[in-house]
Amino acid sequence: MNWFYVFLGGGLGSVFRYGISLISARFVTQFPISTLISNVFATLFVVIFSYFLLKKTDVNWIQPLIIIGFCGGFSTFSTFSLETATLFQMGNYGLAILNITLSLFLCIGLVYFFNK
Numbered sequence: 001m002n003w004f005y006v007f008l009g010g011g012l013g014s015v016f017r018y019g020i021s022l023i024s025a026r027f028v029t030q031f032p033i034s035t036l037i038s039n040v041f042a043t044l045f046v047v048i049f050s051y052f053l054l055k056k057t058d059v060n061w062i063q064p065l066i067i068i069g070f071c072g073g074f075s076t077f078s079t080f081s082l083e084t085a086t087l088f089q090m091g092n093y094g095l096a097i098l099n100i101t102l103s104l105f106l107c108i109g110l111v112y113f114f115n116k
Helices: 002-024 033-053 062-074 077-089 093-114
Strands: none
Touching: 002 033, 002 062, 033 062, 033 077, 033 093, 077 093
8 A cells, every 4th residue: 555655645646746847947947946946845845845844743644645655756866966966067167066055954944953
């Protein structure tokens, strides 16, 4: 049954990721804001479900559905890597470094803050 939860969550996460990319494409052209938003929210969901729900409940479907499936489909390290490399190749060094900095500090910061 866990395979089904991962499948369902991954599909939903991917659809949400696509929706964010469509919405954010209207506002920002050079900075990869949709990937940043997706990764930050996926990290926030992992933190919320890992540290608050999994510790307080024995529900077995949360991890495969939400953490592995949804957050795995919603976040994307490969796109982050591609977009950052593209920014460097296009000579947008400031945006590339900003992307790296924001992504790392926001995502790791969320985990650190909620893990105290």
